[in-house]
Amino acid sequence: MKIDNILVTGRIYKTVEPLIRTRLNKQLRFLAEEEVKPQDFDWADAYVSFRPTGNFSFGGLKWVHSFGAGVDSFLHNRSWKKDVLLTRTVCSFGQKISEYCLSYMLRETQKHGVYQALQEQRQWNPVEPVSLSSQRVVIYGTGEIGQEVARTLAFFGAKPIGISLSGTTKPHFAEVLPASGAAGSLNSADWVISTLPLTTETEGMFNAAWFKKLQGACFMNVGRGATVDEKALLEALDHGFVRQAVLDVFAEEPLPEESALWQHPKVQITPHISAITGPEEAVQCFLDTLHLVEQGLMPPNRVSTEKGY
Structure with missing residues (x-):
């Protein structure tokens, strides 16, 4: 799978931007959730965040990667497009x-x-x-x-x-x-x-x-x-x-x-802190997953959209 354009959003988008830009030669957009426009989904091959934006659409997406371990915000009460790969962060x-x-x-x-x-x-x-x-x-x-x-x-x-x-x-x-x-x-x-x-x-x-x-x-x-x-x-x-x-x-x-x-x-x-996603771990998992995706290999952190995990 060829991934050229990547849209990154969510609460740590500013923190991960320098970590990703220095390690990846791709077309990248780092935006706050409220800044994301419908045309961004048409442009992007991949969407990376903790959750979908309020105006989320599959557009031209081939791959969605969750910065979190859970993906319920992506799948719950949503019909998933079958040809879009969904992966999640697996780290510590x-x-x-x-x-x-x-x-x-x-x-x-x-x-x-x-x-x-x-x-x-x-x-x-x-x-x-x-x-x-x-x-x-x-x-x-x-x-x-x-x-x-x-x-x-x-x-x-x-x-x-x-x-x-x-x-x-x-x-x-x-x-x-x-x-x-x-x-x-x-x-x-x-x-x-x-x-x-x-x-x-x-x-x-x-x-x-x-x-x-x-x-x-x-x-x-x-x-x-x-x-x-x-x-x-x-x-x-x-x-x-x-x-x-x-x-x-x-x-x-x-x-x-x-x-x-x-x-x-x-x-x-406690306020959902038992396993906070660290920027370094999140970026490394994303990059490792991207490498496998572009090699045509099935990443181990792939989500079964039928099962929900």
């Missing part, structure tokens, strides 16, 4: 998300909050920490990110169970189950971590009926916000099905000020 997201999840798990199992309270009260009370090896962890999503989270936890002796639509065996999981057969693992889980992308199958998956299968697990969402019914989650927290929620993604971002999640005592909120 798995490591970053693993560190994020691990930090919250250790905060609880090593009793950081307990010891902080005891210190403030000047009390010497040796409350025993809990080993991660004793924790039952269920991970929804067994792709690159889910596998890396599983690998990290397995290093500490945990035996994570993976949940996917197919139940296909994947590395680093003690077992992988299909979503339809997950109930038995959920009612004994200490931690449930979602790394799921947003697709027609996963939208609203974590609903009231699903939360009722839990018996006091901590629910962590580092996948996509719209996979969760937030009202059902709040009710599950109030009724004890979920003991704590750690949320990095939300159905609406930024999370509205009026959301009840902000003030709930059992909710930890």
